[in-house]
Amino acid sequence: MAANEGGGATAGEGALRPDGAEERRIHQIFQASIWLKGLHAALECVGGIAIGLIGTDTVLRLVNALTQEELGEDRNDFIAAHLLSWAQGFSVETKQFYAFYLLSHGAVKLLLVAGLLRNKLWAYPVSLVVMGLFIVYQLYRFSYTHGWGLIVLSVFDIVVIWLIWHEYRVVRRHLAGSPAGV
Helix, strand or coil: EEECCHHHHCCCHHHHHHCCCCHHHHHHHHHHHHHHHHHHHHHHHHHHHHHCCHHHHHHHHHHHHHHHHHHHHHHCHHHHHHHHHHCCCCCCHHHHHHHHHHHHHHHHHHHHHHHHHHCCCCCCHHHHHHHHHHHHHHHHHHHHHCCCHHHHHHHHHHHHHHHHHHHHHHHHCCCCCCCCCC
């Protein structure tokens, strides 16, 4: 097990080269999914900061401008009417919750993504636990909102959890077979 300048152990370069075509393919999918998680986390951070800086009146004006023409043509437009209703109920408390949630959720995921991409051994089990907790929360929110986006996100997270678990097993197997041991 190699030490790194960040104070933790890394899996080393050998863990990046799994044996067999199938293992390499799974590793590539793992890498791609972690990069996607990182991009999503960065967008969450940007969104959280933006929501925190933008006033609720600005949100209502923006949504009014975006939906005015559509609602002028069709007062019953499902998407425009629901978007306007949401903006009208967008309170300071709601804004603060979303800003905090997005920023903290994104920051935690960015930390985990950075650890996974740098092969920090601590990042594998911590990511499994944290992502499992995120899934539990997403399903809890789904029970109230019935937003299918939460289900899609949870399914993607389950796939990523499996990939992290698989990669962690490969890394541990590699370390157990290395001359330096674990």
